[in-house]
Amino acid sequence: MIDLAIIGAGTTGIATAIEAQKLRVKNITLFEKGEEHSMTIRKFYKEGKRVDKDYKGQEVALSGNIDFKDGNKEGTLEFFDNLIANHTLEIKYKSDIESVQKNGEFFTIHTSGGESYEARFVVIAIGKMGQPNKPSYSIPLPIRSFVNFNANSVKAGEKLLIVGGGNSAVEYAYDLCNSFDTTLNYRRSEFARINEINAEELKKAIESGKLKTKLGVDIVGLSDESGKVGVEFADGSKEVFDRAIYAIGGATPLDFLQKCKLSLDESNTPVVDEHCESSIKGMFVAGDIALSSGGSIAIGLNHAHTIAQEIAKRL
Ligand SMILES: Cc1cc2nc3c(=O)[nH]c(=O)nc-3n(C[C@H](O)[C@H](O)[C@H](O)COP(=O)(O)OP(=O)(O)OC[C@H]3O[C@@H](n4cnc5c(N)ncnc54)[C@H](O)[C@@H]3O)c2cc1C
Incomplete structure (x- = not known):
């Protein structure tokens, strides 16, 4: 039984694990579909790209324990590499999560490889860049x-x-x-x-x-x-x-949310309360996937802090 399962090891997911660890939450597992963490930064940021803390003018006062600063792509990845190493986080790479279902009090997490895990709390931090896998041949x-x-x-x-x-x-x-x-x-x-x-x-x-x-x-x-x-x-x-x-793997973020049966608003954004808790008790949504537009690393870090506090209180 995992106490806290985090879906997606982007900056938000990693921060959620660290903030929860600091509040003595034990038994935390991150599930990441990529071979490495922070796949959005790796795939979509150009080499040497400047990374702004207050991205696109969104000023954020960091509330948690992660001292994230302006930098560049490589420096940001190294910053999160060091955080993972220093906090000995358990990350299951190449674990594409297909869906999360609540069964009674607990959650069952299904990977596309056919494995399943049980968890008390789940945080969905999958970002918004997911795409379904496409066939290798062309589609006329x-x-x-x-x-x-x-x-x-x-x-x-x-x-x-x-x-x-x-x-x-x-x-x-x-x-x-x-x-x-x-x-x-x-x-x-x-x-x-x-x-x-x-x-x-x-x-x-x-x-x-x-x-x-x-x-x-x-x-x-x-x-x-x-x-x-x-x-x-x-x-x-x-x-x-x-x-x-x-249906050969991968999913859009919307398909994922629908499979998890979360209530969505008219812009297909998950309905959450002030603790980022979704319509399903014990399932939280954080980072870009929790927002109808915008988003930044710093906003995700603050979601992580908020959620960790709430989960630590309940465990
Ligand atoms: C080109 C570009 C430039 C940007 N520049 C900046 C900047 O300068 N400063 C800034 O603050 N923000 C910037 N952003 C925005 C920032 O990258 C996002 O706000 C941030 O990455 C959101 O973090 P996240 O952890 O919520 O999601 P993501 O970073 O998208 O991470 C989600 C993770 O979940 C994994 N995942 C997805 N689906 C599954 C699944 N089903 N199972 C398991 N794992 C899954 C993904 O592989 C990924 O590693 C930029 C974005 C882009 C695209």
Whole structure:
């Protein structure tokens, strides 16, 4: 049982762990989908970029214990490297969290690799830069609006292809096959990464004949078939669909929040109270993902301090 699980080891997530540690919260784990911490800074800041504490004129008086100052990209990463080392934080890298569910008093955290963890408190600090994984082959322009990364656009009567072998793909497949002509494609023939409930639902859907499958074969390319999606498989076969939905890892921040069943306002920002606690008791939201616009490292550091104080009080 983890006392405090933090999703995302960006500057906000790291700061939350440190602030909580200072308040004697034990058993803290950070989950980071990248191979290193602070992936937004690594990927989106240019080499040598100046890093302003009061970013874009947002003046922030730091409330916590992290003495963050103006610097540059490399210096900022080194500053957080040192914080991690000095506080011996437990960070599980390459852990892409798919969803967090509350079961009774505790939370279950699901990774896209099929692992799950239990936690008393959860802080979501995933930032806003997340994107779904895309296939390596190109998607022809005329069919781009029919090649999707979630099921929000499906229309009545469509013939669908779902691509992927994780929980998300399987959930789309067994749900959609009740109302649509649906085929599930996975490059492997076994679904090793899905949870027991999904394995059971998948079996039922296939056995009932509602869900068709194309397993153990990869897709090698897509073509435009008069506005429909032509799918070419590695075994030489080809089939045309109205729409293809890829669920092959990664998610937009909005998809993530919806999967966690958080209440969102009209700008799709999580509804939080003055402690950054979401509509789900014990689940907090911090940093860029907690804001409708703007955001900065310093704002995230203050969220971290606020949340840590609240959690320490309750543990
Ligand atoms: C080009 C650019 C320049 C900027 N310049 C400045 C500046 O000078 N000063 C400043 O204060 N701010 C600046 N910002 C804004 C600043 O980068 C953000 O406010 C800050 O990074 C937010 O921190 P965060 O920890 O909330 O989110 P992020 O830094 O985005 O970190 C989120 C982390 O969560 C991980 N993650 C995402 N999804 C999952 C998942 N499902 N499972 C596990 N891990 C996940 C990501 O890999 C990432 O490491 C800039 C932003 C950009 C894009």
